[in-house]
Amino acid sequence: MPPPDTETADLEKPMGGTSAVGVKVENLSKSFGSFDVLKGVTFDVQPGEIFVLMGPSGSGKSVLLKHVVGLELPSAGRVTIDGLDAAEPTTREKVRMALVFQAGALFNSLSVYDNLALYPREHRLAKESGIRDKVMRALQILSLEHAAQKQPSELSGGMRKRVAIARALVMEPQLMLYDEPTSELDPVMSATISEIIATLKEQYRVTSIVVSHDRELALGIANRVGILMGGKLAYLGSASALRQPQDGRIEEFLHPKIDLKNPRFKKLEN
Amino acid sequence: MNQLLRILEGIGSTVQLLLRAASYAPTLPRQFGRLIEQCYLIGYTTLPIVAILSFFIGSVLALQAGYSMQNFGAKQFIGALVGLSMARELGPVMVAILLTGRVGSAIAAELASMKVYQEVDALVTMNIPPARMLVLPRLAAVLLMMPVLTIIANLVGWFGGAIISSATSFIAIDPASYFATMRQQMEFSDVLNGLVKAEVFGFVIVLVCCNIGLNTRGGPREIGAAVTRAVVVSLILILVLDYFVTKALL
Ligand SMILES: Nc1ncnc2c1ncn2[C@@H]1O[C@H](COP(=O)(O)OP(=O)(O)OP(=O)(O)O)[C@@H](O)[C@H]1O
């Protein structure tokens, strides 16, 4: 975890007056047809907190994030942001939030620069020169200056992810949601992302929910961690408590042993 | 039964999209750049094929009319016939069909791919309504470009008819008398009538193609399916609307 107040001057002050927002997930359930993905998930994220959500592939982490931004509607239960129902379209107008999509979701017809500039332009947050400064700064933070004029189709997987993160940074959100921000990045860049998330919290009290399999990131910057398994939270607690040995399937999830003599896929066959 | 439900659903979501886009109309001035871009895509790129096709349609009209009218001694009215058919019916319908193929399909493909690749979701989370940024400029552009395209189609068609009428031996009507009868028998309201039709067709095509694109769900295969559906629905709507608009304007 980077010490606060050093090297954190990199990120600019948000343009609007921002106050930290809290997120409350209450008994959230979601089914697609007869397939239950989330079965009553409850937790809350304090204003200015970094909450890391872990869990096996397919456990519903991305689906949960989409509920927070209102892209999916709950089958039961609800998500509120500062008391506002996340399913209401008006919530997006009142709370500035950004989601870094797992696949990036860059605008393929726009250059990298225009991808970043779209939000401030559409919401008329600054003059073109001011927008330019912000965009270039965000690109710089993610070592993307040279890619500003590239089209998304010309980028590598990790670059797309970094552009997606840069685009979210330019939005200067109160609530930042990351869907596996470091999954395609090299170790140094992953560390940079962790530093960015922590800095946003320290300096601007940005509330963050980070979906990640990255244990370094989780244990390094998280205030609290939730582990989603089988549609429910199998673990909810502080990051430091997670360093202690856990019971059965959580321990297996966090520290899987590679067992060549008795591989897992062989067990399935019996 | 299921089919009927889907049609009703489609109508409902299309009307909703229209209302949403219309509610953002005041933002149009500051989307000027996008409007110009869409005018270019809709108008300029459709123009060559509109010109070529309307030339031949005008020519064929003159040829067929001249052939069947020579026995009645009515071939001097050929200018009026070509003029009226182009202006009131064939011009707008042909432009609408070409618009579907050239522009409607492209809109459906682009918006469907934006939906499938989560770009639309990204816009929504950025609080940039797709109806405002993606639909409104296209609707405004098509309203601006349809009259232009239709007038050009009419003019080229009329000239095609004139050329063929004077060049074909069994018709042999010189352009001066061709245009004289056209002017005699036609009124400005005939042209206006066609322009109204064209506006209705163009607007509905773009709206429907936007809606089908934005409602795409699933993977890349659905993008192709969305384009097919957009084109088929547009073509059906052109012919159905043609009847009703013609009737209403009579
Ligand atoms: N639109 C949808 N329609 C039907 N099923 C869906 C839909 N979206 C997600 N699912 C299902 O919900 C489950 C959870 O998906 P989700 O994308 O949230 O997983 P995840 O935890 O993010 O996994 P990963 O770590 O691999 O990204 C999956 O089984 C998936 O098949």
Ligand SMILES: [Mg+2]
């Ligand atoms: Mg996921």
